[in-house]
Amino acid sequence: MSRYRQVILLARREFVQRAKSRTFLVAMGTLVVVVALAGPIILLLQGEEEPIDIGLVGSEPAALESGLHEQAAAFDVEVTVTRLKTVAEAEQALNDESIDVVLVDGSELVWHEDESLRTATIVTGAVAAAEQRVVMEELGLTDEEMIRLVAPTQLTQRTLVAPDPEEEPRQIAAFVGTFILYMSILVFGQFVAMGTVEEKQNRVVEVVLSRVKPAQVLVAKVLGIGALGLAQLLVLAATVTVVISIIEIPNVSLPSLGAEIIGGVIFWFLLGYTLYAFMFATLGATVSRQEDLGSVAFLPSVLVLPGFFITVRAIENPDLLLVRLASFFPPWTPIVMPVRSAVGNAPFWEVALSVVLVLVSIYLLVRIGARVYTGALLRTGGKVKLREAWKATRT
Amino acid sequence: MRQIGTSSALSTCHIHHSAWLPDGPAGYRAHFRGSKRVVGERCYGVSVPGCKDDTRASEATILSIDALEKRYGDVVALAGASFAVAPGRILGFLGPNGAGKTTAMRCILGLVRPDAGEVRWQGRAVTDRDRLRFGYMPEERGLYPKMRVREQLVHFGRLSGLSSSAAGKAADSWLGVLGLAERASDKVDDLSHGNQQRVQLAVALVHDPVVLILDEPFSGLDPLAVVEVAGTLRDLADRGAAIVFSSHQLDLVEDILQDVAIIDHGRVVLSGELEELKTRSSRRRLDVVVDGRPWVPNTHSVEIVDDQGRFHSVVGKDAPVAEILAAATAAGEVDRFAFEPPTLSDLFREAVKR
Numbered sequence: 001m002s003r004y005r006q007v008i009l010l011a012r013r014e015f016v017q018r019a020k021s022r023t024f025l026v027a028m029g030t031l032v033v034v035v036a037l038a039g040p041i042i043l044l045l046q047g048e049e050e051p052i053d054i055g056l057v058g059s060e061p062a063a064l065e066s067g068l069h070e071q072a073a074a075f076d077v078e079v080t081v082t083r084l085k086t087v088a089e090a091e092q093a094l095n096d097e098s099i100d101v102v103l104v105d106g107s108e109l110v111w112h113e114d115e116s117l118r119t120a121t122i123v124t125g126a127v128a129a130a131e132q133r134v135v136m137e138e139l140g141l142t143d144e145e146m147i148r149l150v151a152p153t154q155l156t157q158r159t160l161v162a163p164d165p166e167e168e169p170r171q172i173a174a175f176v177g178t179f180i181l182y183m184s185i186l187v188f189g190q191f192v193a194m195g196t197v198e199e200k201q202n203r204v205v206e207v208v209l210s211r212v213k214p215a216q217v218l219v220a221k222v223l224g225i226g227a228l229g230l231a232q233l234l235v236l237a238a239t240v241t242v243v244i245s246i247i248e249i250p251n252v253s254l255p256s257l258g259a260e261i262i263g264g265v266i267f268w269f270l271l272g273y274t275l276y277a278f279m280f281a282t283l284g285a286t287v288s289r290q291e292d293l294g295s296v297a298f299l300p301s302v303l304v305l306p307g308f309f310i311t312v313r314a315i316e317n318p319d320l321l322l323v324r325l326a327s328f329f330p331p332w333t334p335i336v337m338p339v340r341s342a343v344g345n346a347p348f349w350e351v352a353l354s355v356v357l358v359l360v361s362i363y364l365l366v367r368i369g370a371r372v373y374t375g376a377l378l379r380t381g382g383k384v385k386l387r388e389a390w391k392a393t394r395t
Numbered sequence: 396m397r398q399i400g401t402s403s404a405l406s407t408c409h410i411h412h413s414a415w416l417p418d419g420p421a422g423y424r425a426h427f428r429g430s431k432r433v434v435g436e437r438c439y440g441v442s443v444p445g446c447k448d449d450t451r452a453s454e455a456t457i458l459s460i461d462a463l464e465k466r467y468g469d470v471v472a473l474a475g476a477s478f479a480v481a482p483g484r485i486l487g488f489l490g491p492n493g494a495g496k497t498t499a500m501r502c503i504l505g506l507v508r509p510d511a512g513e514v515r516w517q518g519r520a521v522t523d524r525d526r527l528r529f530g531y532m533p534e535e536r537g538l539y540p541k542m543r544v545r546e547q548l549v550h551f552g553r554l555s556g557l558s559s560s561a562a563g564k565a566a567d568s569w570l571g572v573l574g575l576a577e578r579a580s581d582k583v584d585d586l587s588h589g590n591q592q593r594v595q596l597a598v599a600l601v602h603d604p605v606v607l608i609l610d611e612p613f614s615g616l617d618p619l620a621v622v623e624v625a626g627t628l629r630d631l632a633d634r635g636a637a638i639v640f641s642s643h644q645l646d647l648v649e650d651i652l653q654d655v656a657i658i659d660h661g662r663v664v665l666s667g668e669l670e671e672l673k674t675r676s677s678r679r680r681l682d683v684v685v686d687g688r689p690w691v692p693n694t695h696s697v698e699i700v701d702d703q704g705r706f707h708s709v710v711g712k713d714a715p716v717a718e719i720l721a722a723a724t725a726a727g728e729v730d731r732f733a734f735e736p737p738t739l740s741d742l743f744r745e746a747v748k749r
Contacts, residue, residue: 204538207538378506
């Protein structure tokens with residue numbers, strides 16, 4: 001019976017029992033549904049733009065309607081035109097939101113509440129063109145001359161720096177990825193603390209410890225629950241992969257962007273979770289009851305929080321000095337560095353260095369955690385001070 | 396003590412020792428015997444070492460704690476505690492609350508590292524590997540509440556080194572023996588208190604331990620359950636396990652244990668085979684009832700003991716029995732006259748001097 005096999009057995013129990021728990025299954029199901037629904041929602045938002053509904057009341061310049069269609073075409077939208085008998089009727093239609101704007105007597109635009117600059121430009125352009133047409137007819141211009149004069153002007157455009165079509169999808173993906181990463185690290189870290197306290201609270205820990213060493217229990221718990229976290233991320237990743245396969249964004253390869261973000265989330269989850277799980281486990285071992293857990297489990301959550309805020313900033317400005325520095329502080333590295341990699345240009349050596357720093361921190365935490373865990377696990381009733389637990393174990 | 400009848404499982408429990416014998420989780424051949432056990436029978440018909448005639452068991456098979464010391468801050472839990480138990484024997488580890496029983500047991504299991512002294516097994520310091528064949532039932536009972544009964548037994552069996560199939564067989568066997576077969580797929584949480592205790596015992600036994608350590612196994616059990624558990628322990632001992640259990644219910648366990656170790660203030664103050672200790676004792680228990688009332692001889696060499704409202708007296712081994720009987724007869728009609736070796740309680744009181 002090797003120690004290794006015992007750890008695997010314990011880890012397997014953690015994984016299986018928690019995976020079977022209703023709380024986990026419900027949370028997991030909800031997450032998958034939310035992620036799956038994101039696809040159709042994005043598709044809907046992306047869909048064809050609604051035509052602009054314009055109402056006309058009273059007198060109007062000649063050939064206004066065809067002018068409206070021409071102007072709208074320049075903006076790549078469609079318009080519909082409805083003629084209304086009275087201003088009151090038009091206002092009623094505005095209140096019903098069956099039309100977007102009313103043009104009264106070819107001179108006044110009435111909105112419901114929010115003005116739209118684009119719609120105003122389209123209508124103004126059409127009215128101006130119609131009025132110019134009257135003047136031009138008076139001047140006796142030919143149709144061809146008139147069309148040349150009133151045709152909407154279109155400027156060509158160029159940018160000095162080629163716009164990156166991936167920028168926006170990348171930022172959104174990085175944000176979603178960071179959020180999932182942050183939540184996963186905290187949620188599964190909390191599971192480790194809860195599992196530790198549960199075993200102490202229902203006293204099974206002494207039965208377990210008569211067969212294995214505390215350090216084995218510690219490692220197995222982190223492993224088992226980590227495997228569950230990984231499994232959940234893989235299920236989410238599969239859902240995301242299906243979702244992005246039905247969405248298309250011009251000039252963006254969603255599958256490769258998705259794979260990159262998913263890979264980053266999983267890699268940094270493994271590091272970040274391990275770091276925080278040992279922290280949670282160590283703190284969890286010092287209390288004896290679930291009710292007391294809150295008094296210690298908030299510490300890691302508070303520790304990670306500034307990192308999350310910095311991350312949100314980093315999505316827009318990945319090259320800020322603050323962001324760069326934060327990405328080397330091990331408790332924040334797992335959520336700041338992936339964003340720097342995703343939306344910025346973190347050099348390889350910086351990523352590698354931050355990984356090494358996290359690994360060193362994990363090593364130290366395991367050493368401290370195993371000792372505190374050993375000292376605190378059999379102390380039931382009340383809270384054990386970290387120092388006492390440390391001193392209780394002789395090396 | 397729990398009310399009889401609160402456990403729904405009582406109707407199915409096996410009181411008769413013979414009904415308790417499993418076919419053996421690890422292939423032991425069951426051997427049946429009667430439910431009546433003769434206290435004082437020396438060798439209990441077992442061919443393992445441990446009888447007095449073997450001058451205790453040979454060092455090679457014995458479990459012993461040698462001069463264990465353990466302090467928690469200013470509190471001395473163990474101050475050089477020693478005792479030994481041989482395979483096939485049941486040792487009662489007795490002592491007042493806080494005497495160091497639990498700490499000593501945790502040392503045996505490796506849960507607590509003693510400051511000094513050592514636990515020896517088969518002639519050398521015990522290793523973690525040896526401990527995989529030890530079984531333990533802590534005083535603080537605990538199981539995984541959401542895990543199913545059989546699943547839990549298999550888990551702990553495998554954790555102690557059984558293969559998956561061996562653990563499954565052992566679990567099924569113990570579930571049958573303990574009358575829990577129908578509860579195999581229930582969650583522990585859903586079991587009655589009595590059945591949870593049975594599962595707890597099964598967890599300690601599932602890997603067929605050669606050394607069994609039980610901390611207060613009889614506390615909280617109703618009288619029928621006590622008989623059940625005692626029978627199980629006896630059968631395990633007969634199959635060669637060395638068993639140590641702690642208790643503070645001396646009258647309850649007197650017929651269960653063969654050897655005793657009495658611990659007080661972290662030190663074992665009396666140990667040995669119970670019958671031998673009784674015989675060797677310089678004192679005798681004098682229990683006389685005259686005219687329906689406890690009667691105490693009117694001599695200065697008598698120590699009066701109030702055993703929960705029932706008085707008896709303790710006299711020297713060489714007390715003049717005939718004279719005392721004559722005095723009792725003179726005092727009235729003698730309903731009861733007993734001059735006998737001290738009970739476990741007497742020995743205990745004497746050992747801990749209180």
